[in-house]
Amino acid sequence: MMTRIFWVMFVTALVMGSARLNYGAPGPKFTDSGGGNKHNLSYSNTNVNFKATNSTDMRARQICIFCHTPHNARPQTTLWNRSDTTQSFGHYSSSSLSLHLDATARTASDYAAEPNGSSRLCLSCHDGVTALGAVLAGVPIEVNGSMYTKMTGDHVFDRAKITNSHHPVSFKYTAEVVARLKTLENPVSDYWLPADAPSQESPGAPGTNKARQFVRLDKEKRMQCTTCHDPHQSQFYDTNTPPLTPFWAYDGRGLSTVNADTVHDEVCYACHSFKTPNP
Numbered sequence: 001m002m003t004r005i006f007w008v009m010f011v012t013a014l015v016m017g018s019a020r021l022n023y024g025a026p027g028p029k030f031t032d033s034g035g036g037n038k039h040n041l042s043y044s045n046t047n048v049n050f051k052a053t054n055s056t057d058m059r060a061r062q063i064c065i066f067c068h069t070p071h072n073a074r075p076q077t078t079l080w081n082r083s084d085t086t087q088s089f090g091h092y093s094s095s096s097l098s099l100h101l102d103a104t105a106r107t108a109s110d111y112a113a114e115p116n117g118s119s120r121l122c123l124s125c126h127d128g129v130t131a132l133g134a135v136l137a138g139v140p141i142e143v144n145g146s147m148y149t150k151m152t153g154d155h156v157f158d159r160a161k162i163t164n165s166h167h168p169v170s171f172k173y174t175a176e177v178v179a180r181l182k183t184l185e186n187p188v189s190d191y192w193l194p195a196d197a198p199s200q201e202s203p204g205a206p207g208t209n210k211a212r213q214f215v216r217l218d219k220e221k222r223m224q225c226t227t228c229h230d231p232h233q234s235q236f237y238d239t240n241t242p243p244l245t246p247f248w249a250y251d252g253r254g255l256s257t258v259n260a261d262t263v264h265d266e267v268c269y270a271c272h273s274f275k276t277p278n279p
Helices: 002-020 101-110 117-126 159-164 175-185 258-268
Strands: none
Touching: 101 175
């Protein structure tokens, strides 16, 4: 009974915290439009590739437990219930990425050699090595018939993907960094802080970006996975395969045309214009 009360209070705190921070996003939900919420690994979920399968394990029927615990948690984030990934990933190092090539930009952004913060928390499942049911509190929870089931498929982020084909993470995005990037890449690309961002619908009007209040840097002003993605639920569901907006932080409010492309691009435009080819 006490555990159930805790989870109710915990989810309520997440919702209220989001509202206070003006993120505008509701807290975790059990299912998403068109199918089960893929971050809900509980036994009762449906239409997902990975879920708990031992109905006699009471933990398997809980939703939050796969990431959070009320007791003996790790300090990385709120009541964290997973061990740190043991893998080495490196960072995105394109031959045209200024953060990687320019010493001044690299120093100002403190571009981490390895993903840190919330991005590293995501990798405690998405590394393709750590068991999905490997929680701190107790023995691993059985997922897909085994305590050792690991994530597979396109959603695994290994070293090759992170260094070669995915947006950089774990770098500071400050006014100093923006100024340096503007100097280096003008006039091909432009950069701005989210608060000053124009909208893709009005590119000449600073501060009009509709996604800017949902695109959030972490407490160290670093761009992380959670800058664009909401780990608890997607704010905009699209029918593309794969979706353009997986667990997207922005729902499209304020845009005159709302579809997967415009909702996706408004988030990107909260920090920079589009460069062709991509860096």
